[in-house]
Amino acid sequence: MKFVTLATATAMLASSAGLAAAQQAITVNIGSSHPEQNIWVYAMKNTFQPEVNRILEAAGEYKVDWVESYAGTLYKFTDTREAVMDGIVDVGMVGTVWEGANMPLQNVTYFTPFATEDHKMIIEIFDDLSANLPELRDSWAENGMVHLSSLITDSYDIYATFPVNSMKDLENRKLNAPGTSANWLRGTGATPVDGALTTYYTNIQTGVTEGTLSFASGILPTRVYEVAPELTRVGIGSMYFGGIAANKDFFDGLPEPVQAAFREAAKATSAAHGQYVEDLATRALKEMQEAGLTIHELPEAEKTAWVNGLPNIVEPWLEQTGDAGRVVLKAYFDALRARGAEPLRSWDEGL
Secondary structure, eight states, rough: OHHHHHHHHHHHOOOOOOHHHSSSEEEEEEEOOOOTSSSSTTHIIIIIHHHHHHHHHHHHHHEEHHHHHHHSSSSOOHHHHHHHHTTSSSEEEEEEGOOOTTOOOGGGGGGOSOOOOOOOHHHHHHHHHHHHHHHHHHHHHHTTEEEEEEOOOEEEEEEESSOOSSSSGGOOOOEEGGGGGGGGGGGGGOOOOOOTTTTTHHHHHHHSSSEEEHHHHHHHHGGGGGGEEEEEEEEEEOEEEEEEEEEEHHHHHSOOOHHHHHHHHHHHHHHHHHHHHHHHHHHHHHHHHHHHHHHEEEEEEEHHHHHSSSSHHHHHHHHHHHHHHHHHHHHHHHHHHHTTOSSSSOTTHHH
């Protein structure tokens, strides 16, 4: 009896050893320009990697050895595209918002403000379009990447030293509005000043600016609310920021089961990212109010005046992107309306 038990145990150990030996290890370098706590990175570390591990472990054929380079240890925010495209990392966060020259099609939301505040809808739309709309899918491929999961912001509002009760309150004010978001202030009388989440606090504290256009999940960790204690909810909207992407040569060289695991894990990552941003934005508003932030709502009539008073800010983007831009713009607004969104301005009118 003892002999049979021992033999059985030995066979089980041998079987386990054989299974482990048969599981081929693949090294994947993953990284970002931002820390793991950042909204665009959190789901990479806490959902994408564990989910790939879970899927592959269940299949038993492959496993991934992750080499992590988060928090800008290999590259900064200005180099996210190059880092993935050139294979500095195999998988990384790519901020297309900073790639207006190389990946302009991905920035359509920044040229069409007041479309929707539903960031989960934005994720759903761009996961679909990035995989199935040739203009967007091919743009990623032309830059040597495969889009896996969409990254977004919660809705932009005004954090300032003053409340905004009417459009007149913006006249002669200086607000941090980096990059394309500067267009959102055209015709308002406010002066946009370049900057980033890391500079807003000092800019406002020293009087360089009097506030910023930003979003709750970014304002809380940077404590900007301490120097800009008046939040005016204006609903400029949620924006598609970029994506988690894989180097195309690397991805194409992966075994099919691993590619499938990446894509399946990417779906879970999109869902987790959307929920994390929702939870963080809700918590941010609560904690900032407890710390002294006052919340105001811009009256609907004033919001309408703002939206209708903007020049046709999408036109220069269309001139830059040509026919491909028209296809992307139409597909984006068709997708918004199909999901029940009611953009405050039809930026796609006339296409």
